[in-house]
């Protein structure tokens with residue numbers, strides 16, 4: 001086993017060479033500025049590479065990832081990323097992106113004891129508990145799991161809408177749209193939860209519409 005991970009440095013060299021060959025001057029242009037339009041708040045899962053799956057280059061996507069794409073009102077890490085993205089980079093869109101088959105969501109759903117992360121996943125369990133009267137009507141666990149992934153995106157996007165950072169941006173008339181998406185591990189495709197919010201007045205309606213959408217898909221009629 002290589003202790004200095006030389007193979008990753010080799011891959012890095014190949015990537016840098018290929019990128020520069022494809023687009024001469026790529027890195028020197030990036031030096032001058034980063035002006036991404038988007039802030040991606042997603043899961044840390046290694047199967048969900050943010051830039052790649054929306055086919056965006058370095059410099060085009062500002063990214064924050066944590067286990068189960070949670071937006072917590074007191075998480076200074078996530079809030080700082082959001083504040084910098086909105087106030088300094090002037091991103092126009094914030095997408096909270098969950099994914100199918102999320103291990104964090106599954107652990108939260110099933111009360112699995114994993115370790116320290118259990119405390120973090122309490123936030124997802126809060127989502128489960130809030131929606132349990134409906135969620136429990138889905139009899140099969142895989143469906144509950146998929147539905148909780150989607151509900152979690154909704155709630156975390158709602159939390160994003162309620163941060164002072166986003167509220168202040170809307171108050172001063174800055175254009176910031178919050179989105180809730182779910183990525184399908186099985187097909188590589190993004191699905192829009194229709195939780196799309198461009199100002200404070202739209203929050204409740206967007207949330208209600210998106211929630212109706214989820215319930216309609218999982219328990220039609």
Ligand SMILES: [Zn+2]
Pocket residue numbers: 043044045067068069099101102103104105
């Ligand atoms: Zn995940």
